[in-house]
Amino acid sequence: MNGRPISGASVGARTRSGKGVPALVLGLLLLLVTACGGGGGGDSDSGSDKGGKQDSGQADTKVSQAVVAITPKNGADDVKTSGALKVTAAKGKLTEVTVEDTKGDPVEGKITDGGASWTPSGHLAASTKYTVHAVAKDSEGREAAEESAFTTLTPKNTFVGIFTPEDGSKVGVGMPFSVRFTRGITHPEDVEKAIKIKTEPAVDVRGHWFGNDRLDFRPEEYWEPGTKVTVSLDLDGVEGRPGVYGKQAKKVEFTIGRSQVSTVDVKTKKMTVKRDGKVIKTIPVTTGAPGYETWNGQMVISERLRVTRMNGETVGYGGEYDIKDVPDAMRLTTSGTFLHGNYWSGDAFGNRNASHGCIGLRDQRGGGDRNAPAAWFFDRSIIGDVVIVKNSNDRTVAPDNGLNGWNMSWEKWTA
Structure with missing residues (x-):
């Protein structure tokens, strides 16, 4: 061979003696030299930005500084249904809080204090297991999560609300x-908050307490x-009084029917029946005799009895009367005022007031004649219709004597 080098294509070949350097080794050596020297004039800070942060392709292994705390602690039982549940975040802000019972029904609540805490919007149910999942982020956006589960108390003493009208009914x-409660309520605000009323179309409906065991709701006008x-x-889960909890969760729906408002004039001894604002009938009546005058005011039909028995002993009149087969009776007050059929007062209707305080319309014993005035009115009336009495010598009926809160001004009702 002459001493001239072989062409570049033969760099990887060995010498005849077999002692040549492999091309792969040469390549590695060149790569090492390049890496040590920074190579080709490239940026010497390519491994990090000028702020010293790690390359975006490298995982951030730092732990979130946010700390989530859930009260009550995990595994707690006999937990109170109000005031016990709270979620907080330190060194960060809450971004998500989910509370559910075993059925998956959520507990409504809201994050407050700029993300520092979460509280439920209402009370929890009794004897129920709840799970809590909460997430918070620190100032760098890193998340911390916490989970917990607890069970609420099982009350020894309970109450329910007995309500009217019935679910699915059509009323006046x-x-x-x-609602009348089976136990006296000493925490009325908590109980009233637990009863929500929605209407279509929307109207403002407010509640009013009569004593400590009855709560009525109505709008300002009919x-x-x-x-x-x-x-x-x-x-x-509502604590209605110390140690006494509600045990009722129910939805009730009812519809308002046509408008029927009837006005009884004690002086003229006539009742004018208006349907949707138009007079449809005028009926002769008899009302309370002197000394037994009928209440004045707005009264709501709360009960309808096709046939009943009326005994003076049940309303404080001793043995003054005991009348069987009284037809077409409709209750107006709890104290015993009825609008009913009358078959025993002869020609009193439209001529004289002869009752013990009730409003009587001519009828047949047992209500067999459906064309009689009382039968006609009964067949065209529903629970919730209004009967107004005026020009009586008695005072106005008390708002809680029956479903008669309309005799209270809106200002007093909402006070």
């Missing part, structure tokens, strides 16, 4: 939603015909 424009009312009784 004067019908309030009335309901508009056709209004649909939905009531949510979310009493399960």
Whole structure:
């Protein structure tokens, strides 16, 4: 061979003696030299930005500084249904809080204090297991999560609300939603908050307490015909009085029917029946005799009895009367005022007031004649219709004597 080098294509070949350097080794050596020297004038800071942060392709292994705390602690039982549940975040802000029962039903709540805490919007149900999942982020956007599960107390003493009208019913424009509780309530705000009423179309509906065991709801004026009312009784877990909890969770729906408002004039001894604002009939009546005058005021039909027995002993009149087969009776007050059929007062209707305080319309014993005035009115009336009495010598009926809260001004009702 002459001493000239072989062409570049033969760099990887060995010498005849077999002692040549492999091309792969040469390549590695060149790569090492390039890496050590920074190579080709490239940026010497290519491994990090000028702020010293790690390359975007490298995982951030730092732990979030946010700390999530859940009260009550995981595994707690006999937890109070109000005031015990709270979620907080330190060194960060809450971004997500989910609380559910075993059925997957959520507990409503909201994050407050700029993300520092979360509290439920209402009470929890009794004897129920809940799970909590909460997430918070620190100032760098790193997340920290915490989970917990607890069970609420099982109450030894409970109460329920007995309500009217019934679910699915159609009622008159004067019908309030009335709840009577089986135990006296000493925490009325908590109980009232647990009863939610929605209407279609929307109308402002407010509650008013009569004593400590009855709560009625109504709008300022009579309901508009056709209004649909939905009531949510979310009493399960509400502490109505110390150590006494509600055990009722029920939805009640009813509809307002046509408007029927009838006015009884004690002086003229006539009742004018208006349907949707138009007079449809005028009926002769008899009302309370002197000394037994009928209440004045707005009264709502709360009960309808096709035939009943009326005994003076049940309303404080001793043995003054005991009348069987009284037809077409409709209750107006709890104390015993009825509008009913009368078959025993002869020609009193439209001529003289002869009752013990009730409003009587001519009828047949047992109500066999459906064309009689009392039968006609009964067949065209529903629970919640309004009967107004005027020009009586007695005072106005008390708002809680029956479903008669319309005799209270809106200002007093909402006070």
